[in-house]
Amino acid sequence: MNAAASKPAIVAVLMERSIGIGLLGAGxxxxxxxxxxxxxxxxxAAKTGLxxxxxxxxxxxxxxxxxxxxxxxxxTDDPFEVVxxxxxxxxxxxxxGKDPAGDLILAALEAGKPVVTxxxxxxxxxxxxxxxxxxxxxxxxxxxxxxxxxxxxxxPLSETLAGERLDRVLGIVNGTTNYILTQMAEEGAxxxxxxxxxxxxxYAETDPTxxxxxxxxxxxxxxxxxxxFGTWVGVEDVYAEGxxxxxxxxxxxxxxxxYVVKLVAVCExxxxxxxxxxxxxxxxxxxxxxxxxxxxxxxxIEGVAIESLLFAGPGAGGEPTATAVLGDVIDAARETLxxxxxxxRIRFSPGDLVPxxxxxxxxxxRLQVDDRPGVLxxxxxxxxxxxxxxxxxxxxxxxDEAALIVVTHSAPEASQREAIASLRKIDEVIEVASVIRVxxxxx
Amino acid sequence: MNAAASKPAIVAVLMERSIGIGLLGAGxxxxxxxxxxxxxxxxxAAKTGLxxxxxxxxxxxxxxxxxxxxxxxxxTDDPFEVVxxxxxxxxxxxxxGKDPAGDLILAALEAGKPVVTxxxxxxxxxxxxxxxxxxxxxxxxxxxxxxxxxxxxxxPLSETLAGERLDRVLGIVNGTTNYILTQMAEEGAxxxxxxxxxxxxxYAETDPTxxxxxxxxxxxxxxxxxxxFGTWVGVEDVYAEGxxxxxxxxxxxxxxxxYVVKLVAVCExxxxxxxxxxxxxxxxxxxxxxxxxxxxxxxxIEGVAIESLLFAGPGAGGEPTATAVLGDVIDAARETLxxxxxxxRIRFSPGDLVPxxxxxxxxxxRLQVDDRPGVLxxxxxxxxxxxxxxxxxxxxxxxDEAALIVVTHSAPEASQREAIASLRKIDEVIEVASVIRVxxxxx
Numbered sequence: 001m002n003a004a005a006s007k008p009a010i011v012a013v014l015m016e017r018s019i020g021i022g023l024l025g026a027g028x029x030x031x032x033x034x035x036x037x038x039x040x041x042x043x044x045a046a047k048t049g050l051x052x053x054x055x056x057x058x059x060x061x062x063x064x065x066x067x068x069x070x071x072x073x074x075x076t077d078d079p080f081e082v083v084x085x086x087x088x089x090x091x092x093x094x095x096x097g098k099d100p101a102g103d104l105i106l107a108a109l110e111a112g113k114p115v116v117t118x119x120x121x122x123x124x125x126x127x128x129x130x131x132x133x134x135x136x137x138x139x140x141x142x143x144x145x146x147x148x149x150x151x152x153x154x155x156p157l158s159e160t161l162a163g164e165r166l167d168r169v170l171g172i173v174n175g176t177t178n179y180i181l182t183q184m185a186e187e188g189a190x191x192x193x194x195x196x197x198x199x200x201x202x203y204a205e206t207d208p209t210x211x212x213x214x215x216x217x218x219x220x221x222x223x224x225x226x227x228x229f230g231t232w233v234g235v236e237d238v239y240a241e242g243x244x245x246x247x248x249x250x251x252x253x254x255x256x257x258x259y260v261v262k263l264v265a266v267c268e269x270x271x272x273x274x275x276x277x278x279x280x281x282x283x284x285x286x287x288x289x290x291x292x293x294x295x296x297x298x299x300x301i302e303g304v305a306i307e308s309l310l311f312a313g314p315g316a317g318g319e320p321t322a323t324a325v326l327g328d329v330i331d332a333a334r335e336t337l338x339x340x341x342x343x344x345r346i347r348f349s350p351g352d353l354v355p356x357x358x359x360x361x362x363x364x365x366r367l368q369v370d371d372r373p374g375v376l377x378x379x380x381x382x383x384x385x386x387x388x389x390x391x392x393x394x395x396x397x398x399x400d401e402a403a404l405i406v407v408t409h410s411a412p413e414a415s416q417r418e419a420i421a422s423l424r425k426i427d428e429v430i431e432v433a434s435v436i437r438v439x440x441x442x443x
Numbered sequence: 444m445n446a447a448a449s450k451p452a453i454v455a456v457l458m459e460r461s462i463g464i465g466l467l468g469a470g471x472x473x474x475x476x477x478x479x480x481x482x483x484x485x486x487x488a489a490k491t492g493l494x495x496x497x498x499x500x501x502x503x504x505x506x507x508x509x510x511x512x513x514x515x516x517x518x519t520d521d522p523f524e525v526v527x528x529x530x531x532x533x534x535x536x537x538x539x540g541k542d543p544a545g546d547l548i549l550a551a552l553e554a555g556k557p558v559v560t561x562x563x564x565x566x567x568x569x570x571x572x573x574x575x576x577x578x579x580x581x582x583x584x585x586x587x588x589x590x591x592x593x594x595x596x597x598x599p600l601s602e603t604l605a606g607e608r609l610d611r612v613l614g615i616v617n618g619t620t621n622y623i624l625t626q627m628a629e630e631g632a633x634x635x636x637x638x639x640x641x642x643x644x645x646y647a648e649t650d651p652t653x654x655x656x657x658x659x660x661x662x663x664x665x666x667x668x669x670x671x672f673g674t675w676v677g678v679e680d681v682y683a684e685g686x687x688x689x690x691x692x693x694x695x696x697x698x699x700x701x702y703v704v705k706l707v708a709v710c711e712x713x714x715x716x717x718x719x720x721x722x723x724x725x726x727x728x729x730x731x732x733x734x735x736x737x738x739x740x741x742x743x744i745e746g747v748a749i750e751s752l753l754f755a756g757p758g759a760g761g762e763p764t765a766t767a768v769l770g771d772v773i774d775a776a777r778e779t780l781x782x783x784x785x786x787x788r789i790r791f792s793p794g795d796l797v798p799x800x801x802x803x804x805x806x807x808x809r810l811q812v813d814d815r816p817g818v819l820x821x822x823x824x825x826x827x828x829x830x831x832x833x834x835x836x837x838x839x840x841x842x843d844e845a846a847l848i849v850v851t852h853s854a855p856e857a858s859q860r861e862a863i864a865s866l867r868k869i870d871e872v873i874e875v876a877s878v879i880r881v882x883x884x885x886x
Contacts, residue, residue, distance in 0.1 A: 036606060036748070044606055046792040047673040144603055150749040152595070152603035160587055160595035162491055163479060163769030230490040288755070291734070305479070305762035306593040310755040312731070319748035326606030334786045335778070343777045349489040 019333045020055040022088030022113075024079050024104055025095030026066065028318035029118060029145070030057070033092065033325055034068040048330050050337075058082040058095070083108045090332055092325060093117040094145075102126050109133040109141065114332040114342075118145035118325055124219035124235035127226060128348060135344045140335055142328035147173060147220040150320025151313040152327070153299050157227040158346050161303065166228045168302040170439070171265040173220040175295035175315040176211035177243050178262065179203045181280075182293045185251045185260055191244065203295050214240035214278040217265050224299070225267035225276035231351030233267075233276045239356040241279040250366060250434050253405060254282050257364075260290045261436060268359075273352030275359055282364055282438045357414040362391070362438040364407050367423065368430040371402040375428040379406065382426065386419035387411060401430065407438060462776045463498040465531030465556075467522050467547055468538030469509060471761035472561060472588070473500070476535065476768055477511040491773050493780075501525040501538070526551045533775060535768060536560040537588075545569050552576040552584065557775040561588035561768055567662035567678035570669060571791060578787045583778055585771035590616060590663040593763025594756040595770070596742050600670040601789050604746065609671045611745040613882070614708040616663040618738035618758040619654035620686050621705065622646045624723075625736045628694045628703055634687065646738050657683035657706060657721040664708035667742070668719035672712050674794030676719050682799040684722040693809060693877050696848060697725050700807075703733045704879060711802075716795030718802055725807055725881045800857035805834070805881040807850050810866065811873040814845040818871040822849065825869065829862035830854060844873065850881060 021037065023030055037044075037052050045051050058079035076082060083091055083104055091108040093101050093115065101122050108115050110133065117123065123130065123143050134141035144154045148171075157169075172178050176198055183194035195212070198204035210216045218240035225233040243263050254261050259282035267276045283290045288310045292298040297315025302308050314320040335342050369375050376393065383390055388411040396403045408416065423429050464480065466473055480487075480495050488494050501522035519525060526534055526547050534551040536544055536558065544565050551558050553576065560566070566573065566586050577584035587597045591614075600612075615621050619641055626637035638655070641647035653659045661683035668676040686706050697704050702725035710719045726733045731753045735741040740758025745751050757763040778785050812818050819836065826833050831854040839846045851859065866872050 032748070040606065040608065043608060043673075047790055048605055049786075049790050151752060152599035155598060155603055156595035159774050160598055160767060160770035162773045163483065163487055164766045165483065165486060230486075291731075303766070305475070305766045307757050307763065309594060310753065312755075313752035314750050320750065323607045323746070323748045324603060327603035330605045331602050334788065337786050343492070343780050345777065347490060347492050 018051045018053050020087040020089045022082040022091045023057045024093040026057050026059045029094045029321045031067045032318040032322035050333050055088050056082040056085045091115045098122050109137045112137050114139040114336050115141050116328040117143050120146040120219040124222040140332040144328045145321045145324035147223050148297050149315040150323050151311050164303045166303040169224050169228045169267040171299040172292050173265050174217040176204045179295045213242040217278040221265035221276040221278050229269050229274040231274050232348040239277040258285050273354045275354040284440045359413045360410045362410050363416050364436045366433045367404045369402050369404050370428040371397050371400050378426050382422040383419045386415045388415050388419045461494045461496050463530040463532045465525040465534045466500045467536040469500050469502045472537045472764045474510045475761040475765035493776050498531050499525040499528045533557045541565050552580045555580050557582040557779050559585045559771040563589040563662040567665040583775040587771045588764045588767035590666050591740050592758040593766050594754050607746045609746040612667050612671045612710040614742040615735050616708050617660040619647045622738045631691050656685040660708050660721040664719040664721050668710035672717040674717050675791040682720040701728050716797045718797040727883045802856045803853045805853050806859050807879045809876045810847045812847050813871040814840050814843050821869050825865040826862045830858045831862045
């Protein structure tokens with residue numbers, strides 16, 4: 001469909017000032033959004049001068065009971081009917097998943113309809129294509145809810161900080177894993193016990209893989225890095241390591257050394273280019289992210305002029321996420337009411353991506369060793385030969401075995417891995433029990 | 444001047460995509476802005492597709508040395524020349540003060556030129572008039588830098604959270620006083636010594652009145668409350684009490700009881716209406732605002748759906764504030780490029796303001812008393828007769844004088860004041876040494 005040809009009709013609908021919403025997905029976020037659009041309509045109208053009317057909702061199962069009022073004909077199991085419905089002037093996608101969400105959003109944009117989505121997975125993989133489609137159509141594509149749930153972070157990054165030279169964005173962007181790690185750190189719980197508790201409380205899914213593997217956080221890291229640095233970083237460019245191998249022992253060593261272990265999204269710009277990664281990291285206890293507990297999320301931004309900013313709040317949940325979606329809906333409607341082609345908020349320029357192997361970090365390495373003379377010298381050589389210098393060593397003997405903890409200075413990921421591989425070849429090294437990267441004092 | 448008539452010319456200028464900026468004021472923020480617009484122009488163009496050109500700068504003193512390059516004819520001491528200059532398409536006001544800034548902004552808006560300002564004092568006193576003028580002209584009036592310096596807070600409040608029912612906004616919005624209070628709390632410094640240190644470091648002006656009296660924070664509280672609740676709260680509606688009477692003794696009592704004293708802007712909505720006030724308050728040590736130290740600022744937002752959000756960062760300084768101004772400049776330019784009338788982002792509806800006398804708070808009261816039998820009973824009656832119930836009492840005798848500390852339950856300001864007045868009439872009460880409101884567990 002041709003955007004220019006369809007636009008006058010859309011503008012006419014918008015001009016009534018009651019804006020027809022087509023909703024794709026009616027789960028936790030979608031349901032909360034419908035209830036808010038109905039229940040808060042007077043308050044929204046008073047604050048913004050806009051009224052909204054949900055005209056079509058695309059769902060998988062027409063028969064399921066809903067937690068909002070359903071009028072005759074409101075629900076459909078054909079999502080393209082939602083997008084193409086004549087009086088739907090704005091499409092909200094909260095169904096999740098890459099397919100068919102991507103094609104639905106493209107169809108909406110091509111029909112000249114603004115789109116609001118909470119779909120981190122889709123934006124992190126097809127962002128530039130979707131943003132280009134929105135630019136061609138001259139309508140907004142907004143996705144504040146894709147990162148940080150109810151925390152306003154996309155708009156601050158892409159608008160308020162558009163003129164800032166950002167160096168680094170650190171995020172605790174997955175509530176499930178932060179809840180699990182908080183339980184492990186504060187209650188001494190094992191990973192399995194903490195995961196079970198999270199599942200009990202509804203903080204973790206029955207299949208927790210997407211959260212605990214770091215995949216969910218990786219999609220968010222890709223979006224944060226792309227917006228912060230203006231160079232596209234796709235989810236496939238993000239190194240992701242999960243929390244499944246963390247132990248209560250390492251959590252307690254971390255505390256002893258003045259750190260706490262968090263699953264962190266790290267987006268960086270250096271002279272060599274930009275990068276994004278997700279992995280467990282030891283964070284100094286006095287860092288603002290160290291105090292983000294339970295299912296909370298936070299994003300910490302470092303820039304030349306603004307020094308550092310912290311945004312913290314609920315990173316998930318139907319109601320907070322619906323707030324972010326609703327803010328975008330209001331913004332998109334307001335901008336589209338003007339009737340003109342909307343200039344894009346985000347542009348990406350080509351730039352270098354730093355391969356993960358070249359990323360500089362410090363490592364905490366816990367080894368089980370036979371406590372014999374000379375073992376420390378061998379281990380030190382293992383690090384030294386790989387070009388990794390040791391910052392501190394801590395040893396605790398139990399009978400003739402010893403726990404040996406080495407914290408390194410900053411070195412490239414590849415060198416650190418080479419050092420670990422060589423340690424594994426030392427006879428006295430019973431086990432490289434754990435390896436955790438250390439944040440803080442930068443390279 | 445007629446907005447509609449002047450608009451085509453402006454649009455034509457904007458269409459070149461090099462946007463002419465007229466700058467009012469070239470102090471710390473203005474200077475930083477000019478340096479950024481020049482030095483970062485490639486980065487800004489890459490990220491936003493926009494280029495900017497500073498065409499006229501209004502200054503008080505043409506002869507003063509500048510920390511940016513000044514081409515022939517760039518400076519003028521006639522601010523209206525800046526606003527009316529033909530190729531100035533966007534006006535940035537960072538001169539401060541109500542006059543003539545207000546008339547200059549009105550003139551710019553009436554000429555159909557978007558305006559970006561950092562002027563909290565002006566917005567807090569003439570906000571509705573200026574916003575209405577922007578609405579008539581169909582151009583943006585943005586003021587992200589007016590509150591929280593480099594912290595993005597205006598746009599999140601007025602846009603991302605537009606669909607949220609906010610209950611309370613708490614802010615540490617003055618860096619000077621937070622620096623002084625941090626020194627007092629952590630170093631045991633007296634108010635006078637901490638103020639002198641702040642002046643030494645450039646955190647406080649030679650005449651610190653606007654900061655230490657709470658007047659600066661009151662203007663910011665007015666803006667935060669107005670945006671959060673959608674009902675206009677002017678600076679004249681904000682009760683303001685400064686930090687001049689705080690003592691190191693009370694800081695140390697606060698710490699002993701698990702609190703820290705901060706100058707807090709409190710914006711609330713209750714069933715009775717909305718309110719905003721600024722005063723020193725004891726904050727529980729586990730509250731996120733308690734950890735905001737030194738010249739940092741932070742805003743803590745509570746809402747029905749989003750639960751709570753924290754925004755923290757540098758609240759002042761030329762560079763961070765210039766980042767916020769620059770974000771607004773980019774946003775205003777992007778929106779205006781579309782060429783259409785811009786719908787306003789903020790609307791105010793009538794609503795009730797709760798008088799300060801009716802505001803419910805808890806009080807910490809420190810008394811010097813003669814340590815005679817029956818004195819506590821008299822004091823308890825003083826509170827009881829005023830309808831204020833006591834939560835806890837703490838007494839420490841020194842010879843036959845005693846320090847008596849009373850923490851009350853929540854009661855209206857008027858009742859608390861009545862209680863204090865009655866205490867002053869008790870013979871054994873040597874002095875009501877200090878009175879500090881206590882935040883936390885709400886009414």
